[in-house]
Amino acid sequence: MNTLFFNGKLLSFADGEDYKIIDNGAVAVAGSSIVYAGRKTDPGYDDSLRGIDFDREIDLKGKLIMPGFKNCHTHSGMTFLRSAADDMKLDDWLNKQIFPREAHLTEEDIYYATILAVMEYLSGGVTEICEMYLTPDSIDRAVQDTGIRCVQCGCMNNFSQSPEKLRDWYDRLNKGSDLSSFRIGIHAEYTCSEELLKETADVVHELKAPLYLHMSETASEVQGCRERHGGLSPVEYLDSLGLFDHGAVFFHGVHVSDDDIGIMKSRNIAVITNPASNIKLASGIAPIDRYQKEGILLGIGTDGPASNNCLDMFREMFLTSALAKLRENDAAAVDAADVLRMACSDGARAIGTPECDSLKAGKKADIVVLDLSYPNMQPENNIVKNIVYSGSKQNVYLTMVDGVIRYEDGEYKIGFGREEIYKEVKKTAERINREAGFA
Numbered sequence: 001m002n003t004l005f006f007n008g009k010l011l012s013f014a015d016g017e018d019y020k021i022i023d024n025g026a027v028a029v030a031g032s033s034i035v036y037a038g039r040k041t042d043p044g045y046d047d048s049l050r051g052i053d054f055d056r057e058i059d060l061k062g063k064l065i066m067p068g069f070k071n072c073h074t075h076s077g078m079t080f081l082r083s084a085a086d087d088m089k090l091d092d093w094l095n096k097q098i099f100p101r102e103a104h105l106t107e108e109d110i111y112y113a114t115i116l117a118v119m120e121y122l123s124g125g126v127t128e129i130c131e132m133y134l135t136p137d138s139i140d141r142a143v144q145d146t147g148i149r150c151v152q153c154g155c156m157n158n159f160s161q162s163p164e165k166l167r168d169w170y171d172r173l174n175k176g177s178d179l180s181s182f183r184i185g186i187h188a189e190y191t192c193s194e195e196l197l198k199e200t201a202d203v204v205h206e207l208k209a210p211l212y213l214h215m216s217e218t219a220s221e222v223q224g225c226r227e228r229h230g231g232l233s234p235v236e237y238l239d240s241l242g243l244f245d246h247g248a249v250f251f252h253g254v255h256v257s258d259d260d261i262g263i264m265k266s267r268n269i270a271v272i273t274n275p276a277s278n279i280k281l282a283s284g285i286a287p288i289d290r291y292q293k294e295g296i297l298l299g300i301g302t303d304g305p306a307s308n309n310c311l312d313m314f315r316e317m318f319l320t321s322a323l324a325k326l327r328e329n330d331a332a333a334v335d336a337a338d339v340l341r342m343a344c345s346d347g348a349r350a351i352g353t354p355e356c357d358s359l360k361a362g363k364k365a366d367i368v369v370l371d372l373s374y375p376n377m378q379p380e381n382n383i384v385k386n387i388v389y390s391g392s393k394q395n396v397y398l399t400m401v402d403g404v405i406r407y408e409d410g411e412y413k414i415g416f417g418r419e420e421i422y423k424e425v426k427k428t429a430e431r432i433n434r435e436a437g438f439a
Helices: 045-049 076-081 090-102 107-123 136-146 163-173 194-207 219-228 234-240 258-266 275-280 288-293 313-328 336-350 383-389 418-435
Strands: 002-011 021-030 033-039 056-059 064-067 069-074 126-132 149-153 180-183 211-215 248-252 270-273 298-300 367-370 396-401 404-408
Touching: 002 033, 002 367, 002 383, 021 045, 021 064, 033 045, 064 336, 069 298, 069 336, 076 090, 076 107, 076 136, 076 418, 107 126, 107 136, 107 396, 107 404, 107 418, 126 136, 126 396, 136 149, 136 163, 136 180, 163 180, 163 194, 211 234, 219 234, 234 258, 270 336, 275 313, 288 298, 288 313, 298 313, 298 336, 313 336, 313 383, 336 383
Parallel strands: 002 056, 002 064, 069 126, 126 149, 149 180, 211 248, 248 270, 270 298
Antiparallel strands: 002 021, 021 033, 064 367, 367 396, 396 404
């Protein structure tokens, strides 16, 4: 499928042009890749398109075209738990509500629950997710069937998955479609024994791979680690075991020390912030301003639909900037333009897919089109700031992943009807509530 977008505003994030929006922009897609992104009047436009027959030519009529959002941390299969366990302390939420229900999940349950999440991602302009949940094979099938790009990571702990399974998934799930890939991951320090962590370190060293994990999300998590491990923070403790020797991606990173940040810089560790989940569960506000100043690579995630409950990158972008200002007592902290770059470009590099970080010839055609004609985007004093501070899902007109349009003008193009998916996930929620004693 070859597609030409023209007559739009273009925000490419290419070659350092982080916030530069050009008029009369065009993006040409051949197969899964971009072959041209720039002004239609620029030199090279005709040469780049020579010999390409386009299946569709889409007049954007002034809409904005830019790289899709990267939701860099989520647990998509938890859609069946949306609004089932709210307004509770974290320990009670996990141990009394979430874990008892999850014990009754099947791979097929997670397959359909993931598809429901994918629908929400696509209609919100998300082209790529970093997924952590229980059944990687059925999740892989769901993302392949719906066509969203997905970086999966393990969530190994004392009760689920194992180093052997992580190695097996790494071998198998990195050999299929380039839409889906797998990374070595653990749930968190506090859910893994030292023996398990050392075995995982062996896998990390064997594969020379970064580790993905929940890290320093709550103050009690950090304090508990210090009590168990001679005063070491989770960052210090896991680093002492060699788990970060090939880098890492931290989900949350709310409660960190100066020493932790020193390790993060030396190990080239990226942080994925999840502001809505962190404030809803009263976990705290991550030091995004400090991370920026230290040169730590940042991405943004929603976390799962049981804790957030909304898989909405517009809300996450607003909160990333606004909460940083509140935390630092500085209205100039964490500029909205930097936040948009985190959501569209830096996040892709943080989770290991730099080929999706911009609209440029040779990059993957992962694209979102925003309709600027709604009242919330007018006037266009500053389009970038509008997107972060006043944008919403209603502005998403089209979402393309890997050169295929998966959502357009309210219609999903994923091979499933809405009602079919709604029905399946409702059945799952009702059955699990009965089996877990919540009905």
